[in-house]
Amino acid sequence: MKRFSVILWFALVLTGLTMEGCTQQPTPTQTTFTATSQPAVPTATSTTVPVAKDQNLVIGMPISPRILDPDDLAPLSMAIFDLMYNKLIRVGTDGRLVPDLAESWEMVNPTTWRFHLRKGVKFHNGEEFNAETVKFTIEWNMDAKNNRLSRRGVPDVAKVNIVDSHTVDVTTTKPVGVQPTLLTIVYLLPAKYYARVGAQNFNNAPVGTGPFEYVDWKRDEYIKLQANPEYWEGKPKLNNVEIKIIPEASSRVAALKAGEVNLVYQLLPEQVDTVKTSGFEVKAVSIGQSYVFGFGRETLRAKPLQDKRVRQAIQHAVDMDAIIKGITGGMARKLDGQMAGPGVFGYSPDVRAYDYDPEKAKQLLTQAGYAQGFT
Structure with missing residues (x-):
């Protein structure tokens, strides 16, 4: 079995331009979209070192779930719930x-x-x-x-x-x-x-049907699970899973390199190269969420933005690929002109994002009567 290592979770889905800030999963009435990118979870795995002879997996996570009763929709919490329920x-x-x-x-x-x-x-x-x-x-x-x-x-x-x-x-x-x-x-x-x-008592001693069952939980320190021998899809190959809560990204990397954990979540983009050169394979996995930068309602009422050509010009003026590369090290994915990405309900393969084209943006602004721009 391979030594797992890093899941670098860039929960970043970018759009190109904002007037009034960033919202996660906004509604169409609140924003007009410029461009989007889908968050990714890069994973790093070593192809040379076994996980553990006793088939135990130790995972480093940045935060502890709020509860173990499966009613927390945060992605990290749901990753733990998926082991138990x-x-x-x-x-x-x-x-x-x-x-x-x-x-x-x-x-x-x-x-x-x-x-x-x-x-x-x-x-x-x-x-x-x-x-x-x-x-x-x-x-x-x-x-x-x-x-x-x-x-x-x-x-x-x-x-x-x-x-x-x-x-x-x-x-x-x-x-x-x-x-x-x-x-x-x-x-x-x-x-x-x-x-x-x-x-309340269920939260202290949770019971599910999943591949692993609850053993112990010390908030902000660890969660311990053991294999469910009666799991309906067959007994897991791992005997135990321990989730260690390690808030600092640098500390998670240190724990990984020291062999204290086999897999970690949520690292910073600038840590990717360090992890790779330490013998780990890095993979990016979408978490199916998007973050969108857009215009607030008041801004959308401004006269220039009432013209479709102005809105199109703004789309063409934003270099999303450069933003993604500069901020996430290329670990996010630009969406196709819509909040949903492939694999997410509501995604349409027929919708395409606007290309980065500054000249086209200038032409559209000129056609709309704003050749010199506007404020």
Whole structure:
């Protein structure tokens, strides 16, 4: 087995120009886009040193999750949750929906989705995964009193009906064609155990169906997990996973070089060459999010920006490739004139970004009556 090493997470997706700052995942009514790039997670792996003879993996992360109850939508937290829990549906590496604990699903009518569940799956405490699990999880997230972030995955759900032990119908208040996609942020909870111990106690002793089960957690220091021998996809090849919280990027690199960790997340762009020359392979992996710089609403009301040609000129005037190279060392990806990137719901391969073309920008401004620019 290879020695993993660095995941340099550049959560940077850039656009070329801003008047009123930067927002993550903005709505079209708030900004007009200039260009975008998609954040990446570069990974570095050594091809010469085994991970560990005892099949233990130690990961260095910059921050501790807020909770271990899987209701934190931060990417780093979800990376940990993915080791411990499952969902009904997950997103594959190509952006397509793939089965997790729902083997299949179909739309029964415009407001009802039916999910057929895997059989023989058990939680780490032995509790059976079944339709009751799904009903409890969705209804728990639906309840506004529980203040769940995962409620975003069920905003229009009206009710959950159990068809049989491993089939459920999810009914929405209106047709929601993307309901299966929305459920990819909802992790499944053990209904009986969760109801018995309550949210706070569950957070201190979490139970999931994932490949690794909880052992210990000391906030801001470490999380320890061990292999789930009954995992439905087969026992993991690793025996243990330890996540060490190392806030400083330089300290994570030092721990990597010293062999104290096998893999680390979120390094700085300027550290890439150092990591490479230390014998590690660096890879960039998209995290499916984008950051967009644009114009605020007040700015958009300015007279020059009412002219489409002016907005097009601004697009052509921004050298996004140079920005990406200068700030991220080339580790971000310029998007195709849209917030979504390949593999993200809503992406259209037919949309293309504006090319960097200063001369074209000047021509457009001249045509719009702003040959000398404007303020």
